[in-house]
Amino acid sequence: MQINTRTIKELAEEGERLDERDMDEYRDIELETDYIETTAQGSAKVSIGDTQVIVGLSADVEEPYPDQPNKGSIAVNAELAPMADRDFEAGPPGEEGTELARVVDRGIRESEAVDFEKLCIEPKEKVMVIFIDIHILNNDGNLLDACALAALAALKTGYLPAYSTEEREVNHEEKWKDIPMTKEPVMVTGRKINGQLLWDATRQEEEAQAARLSVTATEEDKIVAMQKGGRESLTHDEMTEIMDQAESQASKIREILHEETGE
Amino acid sequence: MSEQEIQWFDEDGKRIDGRDKDEMRETKMEADVLSEADGSAMVEVGNTRVIASVFGPQDLHPKHLIESDRAVIKMRYNMAPFSVDDRMSPGPNRRATEIGLVAKRALEPALEMEKFPKTGIDISMEIIESDGGTRAAGITAASLALADAGMPMKGLVSATAAGVVDDTVVLDVIGKEDKKGNADIPIATINGGDEVTLLQMDGDLTKEQVDDCISLAREGCAELDQMQREALHEVYQTENGGDQ
Numbered sequence: 001m002q003i004n005t006r007t008i009k010e011l012a013e014e015g016e017r018l019d020e021r022d023m024d025e026y027r028d029i030e031l032e033t034d035y036i037e038t039t040a041q042g043s044a045k046v047s048i049g050d051t052q053v054i055v056g057l058s059a060d061v062e063e064p065y066p067d068q069p070n071k072g073s074i075a076v077n078a079e080l081a082p083m084a085d086r087d088f089e090a091g092p093p094g095e096e097g098t099e100l101a102r103v104v105d106r107g108i109r110e111s112e113a114v115d116f117e118k119l120c121i122e123p124k125e126k127v128m129v130i131f132i133d134i135h136i137l138n139n140d141g142n143l144l145d146a147c148a149l150a151a152l153a154a155l156k157t158g159y160l161p162a163y164s165t166e167e168r169e170v171n172h173e174e175k176w177k178d179i180p181m182t183k184e185p186v187m188v189t190g191r192k193i194n195g196q197l198l199w200d201a202t203r204q205e206e207e208a209q210a211a212r213l214s215v216t217a218t219e220e221d222k223i224v225a226m227q228k229g230g231r232e233s234l235t236h237d238e239m240t241e242i243m244d245q246a247e248s249q250a251s252k253i254r255e256i257l258h259e260e261t262g263e
Numbered sequence: 264m265s266e267q268e269i270q271w272f273d274e275d276g277k278r279i280d281g282r283d284k285d286e287m288r289e290t291k292m293e294a295d296v297l298s299e300a301d302g303s304a305m306v307e308v309g310n311t312r313v314i315a316s317v318f319g320p321q322d323l324h325p326k327h328l329i330e331s332d333r334a335v336i337k338m339r340y341n342m343a344p345f346s347v348d349d350r351m352s353p354g355p356n357r358r359a360t361e362i363g364l365v366a367k368r369a370l371e372p373a374l375e376m377e378k379f380p381k382t383g384i385d386i387s388m389e390i391i392e393s394d395g396g397t398r399a400a401g402i403t404a405a406s407l408a409l410a411d412a413g414m415p416m417k418g419l420v421s422a423t424a425a426g427v428v429d430d431t432v433v434l435d436v437i438g439k440e441d442k443k444g445n446a447d448i449p450i451a452t453i454n455g456g457d458e459v460t461l462l463q464m465d466g467d468l469t470k471e472q473v474d475d476c477i478s479l480a481r482e483g484c485a486e487l488d489q490m491q492r493e494a495l496h497e498v499y500q501t502e503n504g505g506d507q
Contacts, residue, residue, distance in 0.1 A: 037310065039310075039346055040392075056346075058350035079341075081387065081389055133343065135343045139299060
């Protein structure tokens, strides 16, 4: 690993990478929606290179928050399954899993991609909550971008189940309506290695990374969420550079989404 | 829910999903589906889908689990929240703990554990989608993953369940049949043969019915064993010119 880290840093200086990609080039992205056919109300599997994640949706009915009596909500949860990475341990979500879930959550929540008011069944009484469960199968880096895409694709193609007020029960088999979506927030993560910016880092590159910045952008080129990570600092200029490239990176990923969802 | 009379068999003797009594669901297997784990496999039995992974033999933590003359298996059986109709809260529960234990016992007799003293083998089964038979599919997948990891084995382990529905013995019970049927008996065998490494039962059966279930499940295991071999061939014939 140490040798790779040094090689990765040296190569980065020349604008090169171990897997011979361009610095701004993503690995092949594969997206499959409705991956879970029978038990989820929407789902997607995303592969970016060898990284594989699944997102499945479950809708349930809850009482709304008192200050938002006519709004439903989302709840994002991430399972970093031990099978995905030698370093992942079984147990409740740790720092990394919690951050992952919260950053994905913010991109969807802050862009108002899901119209929470349309999740309301009966004001003050009953609203729908969409559980967005992220399951990491294989970690070869860039989990954030993969998970955000899988979550968005699952929401775009998922549905809300019917709720029977008499029986006070959700009927998962019966559809109430499509999930009311207004925007397409896409997360892209840039990394600085040895002063050079690169995109879609592999797990090895992440180990060599100095700093990362994840940017979630909508199709209107609005930035709705950001998260800096990594041990080192980023300068203002470096952050601007990442934000500048984020729009075009995000729109490339959005094209892959549209191909799969047929828009 | 009202207890309606469900017609478990139509006039041609077909089950609610169109299968014959002794017919397994459509089953697919693939080895080497993950890059980070030492060994991995995916098994789909109808709508039930399981991914299994193996890390090791490797250092074992915590240290007090170490055995001086053999390897120790740490087993995780986990259902993804979206794998069932009513969302499953994340985290371990008593059912998962017990299944992990019986799955470990199902696999261990087929492994040459004594070749790796003082080490641990970490096995995970992630249930991605569930329609009954997840422990059986998990064991079948885990055995494939162990072979994919290059673990020395006396044989492959495959598992399926037989049950009794409306007083008729049926193979490979699905979720609905399990909930409303008379009984369900998961079985695992080594190399699809006579050595049974998993047996559980709950229900209300005569000795003859239990006997019939075991026989039928063993036939199913033999069929699965063949498919496991084919799945390994797919990976190792093309990559390594047919050894293994």
